[in-house]
Amino acid sequence: MRRWHHDDPVRDGEPIASQPEIDAGTANDSMSPAQPAASLPSSASVPPLPPLAPTRSAARARLAAVRPAAYARTRNALNGAVTGLSPYLTHGLLTLPEVLAEVTSRQPLDVQHKLVYELGWRAFFRHVWQHRGDGIFQSLHEGPLPDSAYARALPEDIRQGRTGVPVIDRAVATLYATGTLHNHARMWLASYVVHLRKVHWRAGADWLYAHLLDGDLASNHLSWQWVAGTGSSKPYLFNAGNVARFAPPDWHSSGTVVDTDYAALDDWARTASAIATPARGLDRVPVRSPESAGEDEGHAGSEPILLDRPSACDERMRPDAAAVAGRDVWLIHPWSLGDPPSDLPADVLLIGVHEREFHQRWPWSERRWQFVDTRMAELTSVRWWGEAETLQRALVEARSVQGWADPHLSPGMRSVGAWRPAPELFPAVDRRCDSFSQWWKRAVRGVGDAAELLRPPEDPPC
Numbered sequence: 075m076r077r078w079h080h081d082d083p084v085r086d087g088e089p090i091a092s093q094p095e096i097d098a099g100t101a102n103d104s105m106s107p108a109q110p111a112a113s114l115p116s117s118a119s120v121p122p123l124p125p126l127a128p129t130r131s132a133a134r135a136r137l138a139a140v141r142p143a144a145y146a147r148t149r150n151a152l153n154g155a156v157t158g159l160s161p162y163l164t165h166g167l168l169t170l171p172e173v174l175a176e177v178t179s180r181q182p183l184d185v186q187h188k189l190v191y192e193l194g195w196r197a198f199f200r201h202v203w204q205h206r207g208d209g210i211f212q213s214l215h216e217g218p219l220p221d222s223a224y225a226r227a228l229p230e231d232i233r234q235g236r237t238g239v240p241v242i243d244r245a246v247a248t249l250y251a252t253g254t255l256h257n258h259a260r261m262w263l264a265s266y267v268v269h270l271r272k273v274h275w276r277a278g279a280d281w282l283y284a285h286l287l288d289g290d291l292a293s294n295h296l297s298w299q300w301v302a303g304t305g306s307s308k309p310y311l312f313n314a315g316n317v318a319r320f321a322p323p324d325w326h327s328s329g330t331v332v333d334t335d336y337a338a339l340d341d342w343a344r345t346a347s348a349i350a351t352p353a354r355g356l357d358r359v360p361v362r363s364p365e366s367a368g369e370d371e372g373h374a375g376s377e378p379i380l381l382d383r384p385s386a387c388d389e390r391m392r393p394d395a396a397a398v399a400g401r402d403v404w405l406i407h408p409w410s411l412g413d414p415p416s417d418l419p420a421d422v423l424l425i426g427v428h429e430r431e432f433h434q435r436w437p438w439s440e441r442r443w444q445f446v447d448t449r450m451a452e453l454t455s456v457r458w459w460g461e462a463e464t465l466q467r468a469l470v471e472a473r474s475v476q477g478w479a480d481p482h483l484s485p486g487m488r489s490v491g492a493w494r495p496a497p498e499l500f501p502a503v504d505r506r507c508d509s510f511s512q513w514w515k516r517a518v519r520g521v522g523d524a525a526e527l528l529r530p531p532e533d534p535p536c
């Protein structure tokens with residue numbers, strides 16, 4: 075059976091999410107490339123990120139603040155110099171080529187630089203999605219235990235961030251309060267959910283996706299699989315010592331279930347029973363529907379509501395065929411919120427579209443809807459929400475329909491117009507690669523300076 079990361083023991087350790095400075099002597103030791111241990115940067119040494127607003131100027135401000143050297147040194151720490159670009163990349167306000175172009179315009183970067191490498195993970199997950207399709211929503215192979223050993227629902231104490239394990243409860247509180255979460259915190263959370271609480275990675279992945287501003291089906295679900303060991307050769311484990319190294323004091327979790335050694339954690343991961351959790355008398359939080367939106371808003375610590383449409387969705391968002399008849403249309407969807415291309419006809423009609431079926435399957439927090447819809451409203455006053463078939467029907471009379479392609483769009487929508495391929499940073503790797511290392515070798519073969527990735531591909535010789 076093919077397993078990710080199986081082919082290259084050095085890269086094996088290069089976790090998706092990069093915890094290269096994992097504690098020495100741990101069960102995951104072989105995953106660690108030789109790198110100096112990072113220490114927690116002092117809060118004064120890392121300036122706060124520019125605000126996360128749904129505008130191009132805010133995205134550009136974050137991009138201008140990227141410091142590659144500090145990033146490589148400190149990115150595993152919760153207060154490290156991470157870029158905070160993922161909501162912009164997920165929603166197309168920035169593209170990977172644009173990020174690299176901006177950063178390398180200030181200083182040259184080797185293609186193996188940590189920052190380029192991490193951008194590669196995003197592209198690699200897209201590669202896996204392209205080749206496996208909906209297969210990424212099932213375990214790619216068996217993990218430390220069969221799928222049937224894991225519960226299918228996320229327990230209420232995790233959902234409410236009241237497990238009593240500070241690193242988990244802080245992570246959930248941060249997620250709900252901001253819609254963002256540091257990579258290391260995502261890994262800790264996922265590892266706890268899957269390996270200690272024995273909850274199936276899919277339940278955790280669906281829940282996390284819904285609350286993240288940067289939720290991306292490939293990066294999220296495949297990262298959960300990597301942590302679970304269903305997309306990697308071993309489970310990702312962490313302990314209280316690891317948290318103490320990379321997180322501020324209120325996250326530290328000594329004296330809790332994670333305060334143990336890696337051999338014990340590895341045993342747990344391979345044992346079917348979940349850790350005992352204290353009875354907490356939690357009220358069950360119902361899964362929210364748009365109709366119940368607002369009922370328990372403001373309840374401290376409660377899970378934010380999830381919606382299948384923008385909260386301001388009304389009659390004005392009904393697809394309207396008459397408005398587009400005979401017009402050239404450029405479609406804007408939640409994953410293409412950058413500026414439209416400059417070569418469109420002057421009288422092009424910009425239409426924002428939200429596919430109902432997608433969001434019924436993958437609802438979002440209100441915060442994310444606001445982020446997306448605010449930007450969409452800045453781009454166009456015509457925004458539609460409806461079933462893919464209704465959207466398609468409404469577009470039939472348009473003179474032309476174009477937009478940026480994206481795998482989140484349903485096949486029905488993809489057949490509607492002439493979708494332009496979205497700008498890619500790495501060359502397409504046609505052969506399916508199951509490990510990042512396989513893919514990376516092919517994607518950057520012959521490249522030294524990262525800026526070479528920005529050059530248009532040469533025409534093949536006649």
Ligand SMILES: Cc1cc2nc3c(=O)[nH]c(=O)nc-3n(C[C@H](O)[C@H](O)[C@H](O)COP(=O)(O)OP(=O)(O)OC[C@H]3O[C@@H](n4cnc5c(N)ncnc54)[C@H](O)[C@@H]3O)c2cc1C
Pocket residue numbers: 089090091092149156157158159160161163164192193195196197199255256257258260261264282283286288289290291293294295297298301
């Ligand atoms: C359980 C779990 C779930 C995740 N879910 C998502 C998700 O839904 N959407 C998402 O974009 N990322 C996801 N990631 C990857 C990673 O956590 C985020 O991309 C990163 O934390 C975003 O913060 P940043 O922009 O400051 O990242 P930086 O560290 O500054 O990295 C720069 C960019 O590189 C890319 N990148 C960095 N690390 C990764 C990675 N490990 N995998 C894929 N891309 C990466 C992102 O586009 C990121 O914006 C997940 C990771 C885990 C462990």
